[in-house]
Amino acid sequence: MYSLYAQSINDATDEQLLNVLCSVIKDIISKKWVDNKLDSQKEVYYFSIEFLLxxxxxxxxxxxxxxxxxxxxxxxxxxxxxxxxxxESDPALGNGGLGRLAACFLDSMASLDISGHGYGIRYKHGLFEQKFINGYQVEVPDNW
Structure with missing residues (x-):
């Protein structure tokens, strides 16, 4: 808590506590990922235009x-x-069945301890939110 926000746990918001917890979990996942990568000879590469995680x-x-x-x-x-x-916010990385299917494949790989990667298109702000202004489609960031 101190290294990220320079304050005590008692003064932290839920969002700050979430970020600290996620940092700890990321470290655990990163170590497992490196260990698995060293042990693994094959990896799965899954490409999808979206991931509805x-x-x-x-x-x-x-x-x-x-x-x-x-x-x-x-x-x-x-x-x-x-x-x-x-x-936790829901990341705007998909909006339908294709994205959900891709996420399920990644989830299954994680559950089965299969080394792999999901590749997609990187949008600056995730998938966009669509609005119509004066009869024209306008894309605005989906704020997540």
Missing amino acids: GRQLKSNLLNLGIENVVRESLKELNIDLDNLINA
Whole structure:
């Protein structure tokens, strides 16, 4: 908490606590990814124009098998994990069945400990929100 925000846990918002927790989880995932990459001879590369991942915190905790440990640890600090899960924004990286299918493949690879990557098109602000102004389509960032 101090290294990211220079404040105590008691003064942190749910968004700040979420960011700290996600940083810790990212470190765990990164280590597993490097270890798996060293052990793996083959990798899966999945290309999709979109990935409808949804919120990832709960899924990552489940796939790492650490949800209960994290929940109990946070409870000791008077932090409700469910509040942090609900504070996570849904990334605007897809909008339909194709994106959901791609996300399910990535989820399955993570659950089965298969080394792989998902590749897509990078939009500056995720998929755009469409509006019509004076009869013309206008794209504006989907604010996530």
